[in-house]
Amino acid sequence: MSLGQAASPAAAPPAAAAPVLRFPPAPAPRPRPAAPILLSPPELTGGELAALREVLDSGWIAPAGPAPAAFEAALAAATGIPHQLATTSGTAALHLGYRLLGVEPGDEVWTSTLTFVATIAPAVQMGAVPRFLDVAPESWTLDPGLLERELARAARRGRLPRAVVPVDLFGQSCDLDAIAALCDRWGVPVLCDSAAALGASRRGRHAGQGARLAAFSFNGNKIVTTDGGGALASDDAALIARARHLAAQAKEPAAHYQHEVTGYAYGLSAVLAGLGLAQLPALGARVAARRAVFERYRAGLGALPGLGFMPEPGWSRANRWLSVALFRRPAGAPDREAVRRALAAAGIESRPVWKPLHLQPVFRAAPRAGGAVAAGLFAEGLCLPSGSGLGPAQQDRVVAAIRQVAGG
Numbered sequence: 001m002s003l004g005q006a007a008s009p010a011a012a013p014p015a016a017a018a019p020v021l022r023f024p025p026a027p028a029p030r031p032r033p034a035a036p037i038l039l040s041p042p043e044l045t046g047g048e049l050a051a052l053r054e055v056l057d058s059g060w061i062a063p064a065g066p067a068p069a070a071f072e073a074a075l076a077a078a079t080g081i082p083h084q085l086a087t088t089s090g091t092a093a094l095h096l097g098y099r100l101l102g103v104e105p106g107d108e109v110w111t112s113t114l115t116f117v118a119t120i121a122p123a124v125q126m127g128a129v130p131r132f133l134d135v136a137p138e139s140w141t142l143d144p145g146l147l148e149r150e151l152a153r154a155a156r157r158g159r160l161p162r163a164v165v166p167v168d169l170f171g172q173s174c175d176l177d178a179i180a181a182l183c184d185r186w187g188v189p190v191l192c193d194s195a196a197a198l199g200a201s202r203r204g205r206h207a208g209q210g211a212r213l214a215a216f217s218f219n220g221n222k223i224v225t226t227d228g229g230g231a232l233a234s235d236d237a238a239l240i241a242r243a244r245h246l247a248a249q250a251k252e253p254a255a256h257y258q259h260e261v262t263g264y265a266y267g268l269s270a271v272l273a274g275l276g277l278a279q280l281p282a283l284g285a286r287v288a289a290r291r292a293v294f295e296r297y298r299a300g301l302g303a304l305p306g307l308g309f310m311p312e313p314g315w316s317r318a319n320r321w322l323s324v325a326l327f328r329r330p331a332g333a334p335d336r337e338a339v340r341r342a343l344a345a346a347g348i349e350s351r352p353v354w355k356p357l358h359l360q361p362v363f364r365a366a367p368r369a370g371g372a373v374a375a376g377l378f379a380e381g382l383c384l385p386s387g388s389g390l391g392p393a394q395q396d397r398v399v400a401a402i403r404q405v406a407g408g
């Protein structure tokens with residue numbers, strides 16, 4: 001039957017003898033399906049509408065004007081990194097970072113293998129060769145000891161990377177002090193992917209502070225959101241001034257738009273910056289809320305055999321953007337995928353730890369150093385619902401569902 005034809009009416013059922021009425025037992029009352037529990041949903045502060053109205057009233061419906069500038073000033077205050085450019089995304093901030101560091105086709109760019117693809121994608125798109133380094137078991141972030149050995153080897157061969165890009169994993173700062181000191185020794189700049197680490201710190205300094213450049217994200221799943229957005233940050237005013245120029249199409253000051261180089265349309269819109277201004281004051285409370293979520297998981301699940309959690313070294317204060325549990329099968333834990341599927345069946349979203357980039361098909365030919373630690377964390381690690389608005393009753397549901405699979 002073609003879609004244009006009307007369906008013919010169903011034939012009338014033949015008249016049947018009057019049935020003997022036998023009532024089935026009343027069905028057990030079906031529980032109303034509980035609302036799904038998401039991994040890291042956005043949360044509103046209540047100040048967003050007023051902030052949006054203020055931006056709209058200002059007349060700046062553009063990636064320019066007082067709102068992005070005020071958001072950048074608020075980010076500088078929140079992070080202690082004085083120079084900030086608000087961008088359309090964290091990925092855009094990373095792309096600008098690679099451009100500022102002069103990444104060219106054939107250059108090596110080194111990063112932690114345990115990360116989201118956006119860390120390295122812009123460099124790859126610029127023709128760089130990515131090289132993936134393993135993480136340290138104590139922090140799950142770039143292993144400084146491995147980096148030290150690899151930098152020394154690369155220097156002997158005369159082939160140092162154009163940039164080293166450590167990652168603040170799941171809201172835990174990498175050991176940036178050690179990493180920056182090693183890279184300084186060889187004159188290699190550090191671009192820190194702090195996309196998920198707003199509000200995190202190490203040794204009293206904010207995540208990303210002390211790198212040549214740091215990138216932040218305000219995507220809807222992050223701890224503070226502008227819907228979509230990001231920022232590139234640096235202690236170096238000239239670097240951020242150049243990023244600002246590139247992010248606004250690299251227009252030279254001339255009435256006719258003169259161009260020495262080509263740029264991008266990467267400036268954060270004023271409207272979204274307004275959202276960010278309403279969100280940012282909640283940062284401290286959200287870090288506390290996400291850390292409390294982590295502690296409740298530890299209290300509720302910690303006794304299960306084979307269960308582990310993402311460690312927090314003594315030098316780190318993570319924002320616990322995502323709470324990550326390890327299901328160590330040799331120690332008696334159930335299979336990570338069995339847990340994930342059981343949670344999904346209960347309407348609870350969870351996600352495996354990042355698949356290490358050296359195991360991704362797109363990077364199968366990329367050079368690497370180690371990777372076994374990251375691969376093990378991928379096999380056993382599960383990111384649990386971690387939103388700052390996750391209530392104790394919802395979290396009890398998650399804990400109960402895991403206990404059920406784990407036989408606890």
Ligand SMILES: *Cc1c(COP(=O)(O)O)cnc(C)c1O
Binds near residue numbers: 216
């Ligand atoms: C979120 C995230 C990004 C990308 O940020 P967007 O704003 O989504 O472009 C990059 N790296 C890491 C580690 C992230 O978590």
